[in-house]
Amino acid sequence: MSQEKSHISSYQSHVFVLLALLALTAISVAVTTLELGRLDTLVAMLIAATKAAIVLVWFMHLKFDNKLYAIFTVLVLVVFLLVLYVTFFDYSYR
Amino acid sequence: MSESTKSNHTSFLEYKGKYRGILGWILSTDHKRIGLLYLYTMLVFFSVAAILGLLMKIQLIAPGHTIMGPATYNAMFTMHGIIMIFIIVVPGLPAVFGNFFLPLMIGAKDVAFPKLNLASWWIYVIGILIVLTSQFLGDGPPDTGWTFYAPYSFQTPANIVPALVGAFVLGFSSILTGINFVVTIHRLRTPGMTWFKMPLFPWTLYATAWIQILATPVIGITLLLTVMERTLGVGIFDPALGGDPILYQHLFWIYSHPAVYIMILPGLGVISEIIPVFSRKRIFGYKAIVLSSLAIAFVGYFVWGHHMFTSGMSGRALFAFSFLTFLVAIPSAVKVFNWVATMYKGSLIFQTPFFWAVSFIFVFMIGGFSGLTLGSLATNVHLHDTHFVVAHFHFIVFGGTGFSFLAAIHYWFPKMFGRMFDASWANIGWVVFFAGFLTLYLPMFSLGIMGMPRRYYDYLPEFHAANILSSLGAMLMIAGAMIIIVNLVRSARYGKKTNEKNPWGGKTLEWQADTPPTLENWEEIPEVTEKPYEY
CATH class of the missing domain: 1.20.5 (Single alpha-helices involved in coiled-coils or other helix-helix interfaces)
Structure with a gap:
């Protein structure tokens, strides 16, 4: 099988992922102090999904592969x- | 001769690497040795679970207390189910024959991640050991059945947690094998082997691997939640704490119904290998079989609710699940039509693997049709949790996976061990086993229709006659199994040696490899120019 070119991520990219995850974690904690009623779960799921997407797209290279x-x-x-x-x-x- | 040249010419059975003796096996990363490690482990535990099944049938030979009481009976069917499902049939064909033959059939030297493959077997063994501890520690063996249904699974004083944790660990082995097979098939196919030149067994392994990867984590989470419910009282499934026991059933069957296809799909692949070889004819509808395998894997994700028709689901969900269940019957039937069409006007060769293959089609059809009976909402209400379900389940899981497993081991035996099995004893074993199987499970259909519930150690006198027949069938089937196992074990050790590469006249790549294969399978990587099954 042919060898594919692999993308090497920069340190900046890893730092961006780390900061984004930390910021979103802080937001998901902060959101729990708000009374959102039925939207509580939806907001928590949206934040979690955004975090997962950042990990998949940048940290796990889906964008470049x-x-x-x-x-x-x-x-x-x-x-x-x-x-x-x-x-x-x-x-x-x- | 250099070490690497020697390894190219020595059979994998005789090759001596870094470790000798038993360590040379349990630390080997060779896919063929790992396949055999799974085979030997399964043989041991299959024997244990089969004996438990036989003891249950002896108990049921007459109403009332025959050889055991209700508590022992509950523990027996639970352990029988846990061993048979989580240790035998779920890993079954992919772990044994997938490991052994996938690289050979696609012209690779090994799977993509050999060390991960060995780790999968070790995780499997650790999972088994954890499950076994549930029998000997705490307040008695589990008595929930292999389904661990809530709320009973966190109310019973029995020793449930190790069984749950063991099944959780076994799931990891399954996921890792699935990942290994997907990557192997994507990356290691030999030059010229395009997707539609790949044999059908690897295709079914591919479909199965995706189910292993995507569905198994769901059961892992569910089992862990049950452990948490039992130990911490988190209130997810416990109605007393605001939980929903039907959510347990949803989560359990989201895995466990696709798991039926993990068990069956590779079996369908094995039969698709054997039928053209013993019909001396190109397989009918190759692409239809491929696409139907993928369709089964996909649609099979969305039919789990048919296990829960009487649980109290909404009416609309009942309708949707019943409709989807009927839908999944279509790709299964496509395969059966293709096998029959392949045999039509073929030059049939009546040898043991072919006998197992055609008897597979027979029992699989009965299992499939009885599945539609259970998939219909009205009949399901009457038949739910009766012996009809036990009969259907065994016709599909034992008739499907078990018969195809036995077909596979007779088909590939010469390649695996470099010896021939005794064909006369193999055929006698097949006749006895097949007769025993039908005598054991067919009466259960009528018992179920008459209303005999499953999972009871006792029954009303009107069910006696059919239970006697069924219990005698169990004894006959065990006799058949013993003939088959003794013949295969004896033949592996003392059978007539053969170096013939292709004793059955197969057209797929594994028959071009040495018998038994060498350590890395090929001196030169083979190139594929034509489709498989071109007779």
């Missing part, structure tokens, strides 16, 4: 979302 990896990641996310949807199909109509 062969697009096949990005396609598989998206497919996995689609399966995950479908599983969630089907599960809540029960809870929403119970």
Whole structure:
């Protein structure tokens, strides 16, 4: 199999990921002090998803690697979302 | 002769590397030795679980207390299930034959991550040991059944936590094997082997590997949450603390239904290998089989709710899950049509692997059709948690995975051990086992329709006759299993030696390798120019 060119991340990029994760962690802690009612879970999930996306795209190189990896990641996310949807199909109509 | 040249010509069974004796096996990163390590481990635990199953059937030969009471019976079916599911059939075909034959069938020297592969086996053994401790520590062996349903699993005084943790650890082994196979298939196919020139067994391993990677973490989380519920009372599944026990069932079956396809898909791949070889005919509808494997893997994710039709789910969810269950039957049926069409007008060769393959189709069809009966909402209400489910389950899991496993071991035996098995004893074993299997499980369908519940050590007198028949079937099947195992073990040691590369006339790459294969499989990496199964 042919050897692919690999991207080497800079230190700045790693520092950016670290700072972004720390900032989002601080925000997710701060958000718990607000009374958001039903939106509580949604906001917490959105922050967590943003953190996961930063790790996947920059720290784990999805942005720079062969697009096949990005396609598989998206497919996995689609399966995950479908599983969630089907599960809540029960809870929403119970 | 240099060390590397020697390794190129020595069979993997005889090769002496850094470690000698048993260490040469349990520390080997050779995919073939690891495959055999799984095989030997499974053989031991299959024997244990089969004996537990036989004891349960002896108990059921007459109503009332025969050889055990209710508590022992509960512990027996729990341990039978945990061993058979988590230790035998889930890792089963991928761990043994996937490890042994995937690199050979795609022309690779090994899997992508050999050390990770060895680590998977060690994790598997550690998981088994943890599960076993549940039998001997604490307040008695687990009695929940292999499903560990909430809320009973955190209310029973039995020793549940080690069984949960053991199953959790076993899941890691499965995930790592899945990752290894996906990377191996993407990266290590030999030159010329495009996706649609890849044999069907690796295709089914590929579909299975994705399920292992994506579904297994869900059961891991669920089992850990159950441990937390039991030890800390976190209130996720416990209704007394505001939790939802049906959420446990959702999470458990989100893994455990796709797990059925982890068990079955590689079996479908094995049968797709054997049928064209023993029909001397190109497989009918190669692409349809490939796509149906992927379709089974995908649709199989969304049918878990059919295990929960009587649990109190919403009506709309019941309808959706029933519809999806009927949908997944289509790609399964595609395969059966293709196998039958392959045999049609073929030059059939009646030898042991072929017998196992065609009997697989027979029992798999019965399992599949009874699955549709259970997938229908109205009939499910009547049949849920009866012996009908036990019969359906065993026709699919034992009939599917077990028969294809036995088909695979007879098919690939000469390549694995460099010896031939005794064909007469193998055929006698098949006849006895097949007859025993049908006598054991067919009466369970009628017992279920008559209303006999599963998981009870006792029953009403009207169920007696069918239970006698079923118990005698269990004895016959165990006799068949003993004939098969003794014949294979004896043949592996004393069978007629063979160096013939291709005793069955197969067209896939593993039949071009030495018999038994050398350490790195190939002196020269083979090049593929045509599709597999071109007769």
